[in-house]
Structure formats: structure tokens, C-alpha cells
Amino acid sequence: MSDAKNEIGVAVLGLGNVGSQVVRIIEESASDLAARIGAPLKVRGIGVRRVDTDRGVPADLLTDNIEELVSRDDVDIVVEVMGPVEPARKAILAALEQGKSVVTANKALMAVSAGELAAxxxxxxxxxxxxxxxAGAxxxxxxxxxxxxxxxxxxxxGIVNGTTNYILSEMDSTGAxxxxxxxxxxxxxxAEADPTADVEGFDAAAKAAILASIAFHTRVTSDDVYREGMTKVSAADFASARALGCTIKLLAICERITDNEGQERVSARVYPALVPLEHPLASVNGAFNAVVVEAEAxxxxxxxxxxxxxxxTASAVLGDLVMAARNRVQGGRGPRESKYAKLPIAPIGLIPTRYYVNMNVADRPGVLSAVAAEFSKREVSIAEVRQEGMVDEGGQRCGARIVVVTHQATDAALSETVAALADLDVVQDINSVLRLEGTTE
Known part of the structure; x- marks a missing residue:
């Protein structure tokens, strides 16, 4: 520990929205934080990519020499809120190797390098x-x-991305x-100028990897997470969802599953899904997040x-900072990585889920039986079918829309079914295929 009046020296890497709030809270709540920790926190320096004196903090705290900052003898804890994976990974490794505790908000880094950093x-x-x-705070x-x-x-x-939840909530409430x-x-x-990381599910997949690793005592990286984005979800899908008593959310799902041979596996996946309105996640709207944890006891x-x-997000960072500082004062340590289970990752094809399939078909006798036959051939049981006629701009009938909701089936069986449906001459288009979560029927 730095010995200047028993202060806990802190280096903050990054001075964006989160970093500036972290520094502000440390300064404004100094006396309360010192009482909770048992020693005062002192910001020794703030690492930035470009030193600019107009940053709202004393200029002498700013430095673009991250390596030198994390190596200082008067720094006990490094707070990393700069992202992305690099140069954050290099800075955090350097800090850890020199005996500094680290607090990070870097989901992308933790999703790919948690094991290395934990070691x-x-x-x-x-x-x-x-x-x-x-999930921020x-x-x-x-x-x-x-x-x-x-x-x-x-x-x-859970719903772990506010951008996508806001978009889907707006589509549901306004019909946009x-x-x-x-x-x-x-x-x-x-939404960022380039929303790809959010709407294609990369952000949620990184968080799913972190949650699965902790929940199931198994190292899971973002590459292990099955991912689908939500850019193809349409207003018509929401109309169908409402008719089924559901809404649509982009979900991150991590679970422990047991296959037919008794082998336990970990499944981590991200995709848009229908959620029954009575499920607690269905009422999470706007940019809010929610996570539901299910445990045996x-x-x-x-x-x-x-x-x-x-x-x-700064609130969560400060919570970790207080814990790390207390451990420095009291001589303890926080929880370490738990990876003893070493469960294999389940491929998406093994995962049983209910499905919603929306397709345009020819409007003639025998179409429904032909569609149903393809589900039956692959032992995908149908729970509900909705059919409605379609008309063109001139008001003439031009086909029909069929919505099929299945009972539970494996992803592999459903994928084979959808491929077979697309080959039928009576099926004009497969508009969308979504999973139905929150029910086991």
C-alpha cells in the first residue's frame, strides 16, 4: 500500500462518461468512502489517450503514459474504464503483475481474456x-x-443491452x-453512430460469456456464445406476438443443461425471442436491463x-473499488476465479426451445397439410397455427400468411424443418423464425 498517510492510491484509466463520474464521486464522497474503507482514496493520476487541459480535472493528474501510471509505487488500485480490448488488456496485465488490484468495466475484454487476467x-x-x-449499475x-x-x-x-431493448420497446408500443x-x-x-455491436448481439454475447463463466464455474468466452442479431425483427412479428400474448426481447440466456446421456453442458446464447407478457422480463422496457437468475435452492x-x-456504471465501479480498497486495508482478498466444473459448451443444435415461424404461402387447398407434414417428419410438434389471407394494393387476394408456434424441439430439428419448408413450392417466403422463451410447453 502507498504510505502517504495510509492513503489508497488510485489510477483511473479513461475519462469518458464513466471515468469522469468515477473521479467525481471519489472527490465528492471522499469522507464517506474513507469511513467505509478505513482509509482515504486518493486519485494519483488519470490515463487518457490525449492530454487536454480542459477536462474538468486538475491538469497535473492527466497523462497519456499509461504504462508509467500503472507502474507508480504510490498506486495501489487501477480502475480501467477506457476500453476497448487493447490497450486495456496490456495495461491491466501490467498492473496485476506489479501487485496492483484492478477494477474494470470492460465487458469485451473480460469476455475474451478473463482467464488470463484472473491467473x-x-x-x-x-x-x-x-x-x-x-448490466451497469x-x-x-x-x-x-x-x-x-x-x-x-x-x-x-436477461435483457443486458439497453439500446436494443429501447428499439424493441418502441417497435412494440408504437408499431414503428x-x-x-x-x-x-x-x-x-x-444508439451509437455504428450500432452494430448492439443490434447484432455482440455486446450482449460478451456479457453472456461473463455470466455463464461465473454461474457455471466454467471458462466461457464470447466465441462460445451462439449469437443472432435483431435487425430482421419486423412490425408484423410484433403484431403476431401480441396475438399470441407475447412481446419480443433480445435475450442473453445461459443455462446448465443435461443431455440424454446424462452429460452436463453449458449453453450460452443471444437472440431475439418471443416472451409471454406474464413473464417478468416482458415488462422491462426502454433502455433498462434486467437479469433473472434461477438456482436450485x-x-x-x-x-x-x-x-x-x-x-x-460508475456506481458499480465504485462498489468494486470500495471492496478492493477494504481488502488492501484489512489484508484480505475478494473472490477468485472458479473454473473447477470445466463443463463442455453445448452446440446450439442440441438446445430445446419453442419456435415461432412466420411464412407467406400460396392460397390454395392442401397448403396447410403440406406445411404441417414437414414439421411432423422431423418430430417437431405444432402447438398453434394461425392463418390469414393477404391482399395486394388492388384489394385482390394474393396468398396467405401462416404463423406456426411449436412445442419444444431442438434447434437442429427446427433448422431442418425451415430448410425443407423453403423448398416447398407452396411456400413463397419464410418471413421470420424466432424462438419462444419463458415457457416450457
Whole structure:
């Protein structure tokens, strides 16, 4: 520990929305934080890519020499809120190897390098905290690592991306199409100029990898997560969902599954799905996040709140910072990586789920039986069928739309069924294929 009046020296890497809020809270809540920790926190320096004196902090704290900052003898804890994977990974490894505890909000980094960073922290006998890497201010990591440490978690499912949840909520409530809802999200600052990481599910997949790793004591990386984006979800899908008593959400789902031979596996996946209106995730709207954890003894637990933003994310960072600082003062250590289970990753083809298939077909006798036959051939049981006629701009009938909802079937069986349907001469288009979550019928 730095010995200047027993202060805990802190280096903050990054001064964006989150970093500036972290520095502000440390300064404005100094006395309260010192009382909670047992020693005062002192910001020794702030690492930035470009030193600009007009940053709202004392100029002498700013440096673009990250390597030198994390190596200083008077720095005890490094807070990394700069992203992306590099140069953050290099800076964090350097800090850990030199005996500094680290707090990070970098989901992309933790999704690909958590094992490497955890090993470095273990070797140096220091802490690595990353609560803010998933769902902003919502406490999810700590309950999984500590509160449920004596329980068996079987499933973690949630809405972990505020941008996509805002877009889908707008489509549901206003009837807007995807492009219009995305434009609104951008105008309000919810969507980046390039929204690919959000709308194609990359952001949610990184968070799913982190959650699965912790929940199931198995190293899971973002490459292990099956991912589908939500750009093809249409206003027509929402209309069908409402008719079925559902809405549509982009979900991150992590679960422990057991195959027919008794082999336990981990499934981690991200995709848009129909969710029954009575399910707790269905009412999570706007840019909010929520995570539902199911454990054998505890049952179902739900965590809800703001999943992004400078102040909410800074709240999670400060929680980790206080924990790391307390450990420095008291000589303890936080939870270490738990990877003992080493469960294999289940391929998406093995995952049983219900499905919604929306297709345009020819309007003539025998079409429905031909469609149903393709499901039957692959033992995909149909739970519900809706059929309606379609008319062209002149008001003439031009085909029909069929919506099929299945009972549970494996992804492999459903994929084969959809491929076969596309080859039928009576099927004009497969408009959409979505999963139905939150029910086991």
C-alpha cells in the first residue's frame, strides 16, 4: 500500500462518461468512502489517450503514459474504464503483475481474456473486480460469486443491452418498424453512430460469456456464445406476438443443461425471442436491463435497473473499488476465479426451445397439410397455427400468411424443418423464425 498517510492510491484509466463520474464521486464522497474503507482514496493520476487541459480535472493528474501510471509505487488500485480490448488488456496485465488490484468495466475484454487476467491476479495475490462489465449499475456479478456461492445456479437469462431493448420497446408500443425505432434511439443518444455491436448481439454475447463463466464455474468466452442479431425483427412479428400474448426481447440466456446421456453442458446464447407478457422480463422496457437468475435452492431472483450510462456504471465501479480498497486495508482478498466444473459448451443444435415461424404461402387447398407434414417428419410438434389471407394494393387476394408456434424441439430439428419448408413450392417466403422463451410447453 502507498504510505502517504495510509492513503489508497488510485489510477483511473479513461475519462469518458464513466471515468469522469468515477473521479467525481471519489472527490465528492471522499469522507464517506474513507469511513467505509478505513482509509482515504486518493486519485494519483488519470490515463487518457490525449492530454487536454480542459477536462474538468486538475491538469497535473492527466497523462497519456499509461504504462508509467500503472507502474507508480504510490498506486495501489487501477480502475480501467477506457476500453476497448487493447490497450486495456496490456495495461491491466501490467498492473496485476506489479501487485496492483484492478477494477474494470470492460465487458469485451473480460469476455475474451478473463482467464488470463484472473491467473495474473491469482499469481500476484491481488483482486480483479468487474461488476460494471455486465448490466451497469445492476448488481449481478457479486450475487453470483458470493450470495449464491453455496447454491447451484441452473439458468441466467436477461435483457443486458439497453439500446436494443429501447428499439424493441418502441417497435412494440408504437408499431414503428426497425429503421424508424433505430433512428429514434440514435437521436436520443441510446444508439451509437455504428450500432452494430448492439443490434447484432455482440455486446450482449460478451456479457453472456461473463455470466455463464461465473454461474457455471466454467471458462466461457464470447466465441462460445451462439449469437443472432435483431435487425430482421419486423412490425408484423410484433403484431403476431401480441396475438399470441407475447412481446419480443433480445435475450442473453445461459443455462446448465443435461443431455440424454446424462452429460452436463453449458449453453450460452443471444437472440431475439418471443416472451409471454406474464413473464417478468416482458415488462422491462426502454433502455433498462434486467437479469433473472434461477438456482436450485433460492429459486428465481430478478435484478432490474439501469444497465448503462455514466453515473449508473460508475456506481458499480465504485462498489468494486470500495471492496478492493477494504481488502488492501484489512489484508484480505475478494473472490477468485472458479473454473473447477470445466463443463463442455453445448452446440446450439442440441438446445430445446419453442419456435415461432412466420411464412407467406400460396392460397390454395392442401397448403396447410403440406406445411404441417414437414414439421411432423422431423418430430417437431405444432402447438398453434394461425392463418390469414393477404391482399395486394388492388384489394385482390394474393396468398396467405401462416404463423406456426411449436412445442419444444431442438434447434437442429427446427433448422431442418425451415430448410425443407423453403423448398416447398407452396411456400413463397419464410418471413421470420424466432424462438419462444419463458415457457416450457
Amino acid at each position: 495474473a491476479a491469482e499469481s500476484a495475490h491481488v483482486d480483479l473486480y468487474f461488476e460494471a462489465a455486465v 445492476i448488481p449481478v456479478i457479486r450475487p453470483l460469486t458470493q450470495s449464491l456461492a453455496g447454491d447451484t445456479v441452473v439458468r441466467v437469462a 418498424d426497425y429503421a424508424s425505432a433505430l433512428a429514434d434511439a440514435g437521436a436520443l443518444g441510446y 433460492a429459486g428465481r431472483l430478478m435484478f432490474y435497473g439501469q444497465g448503462a450510462g455514466g453515473a449508473p
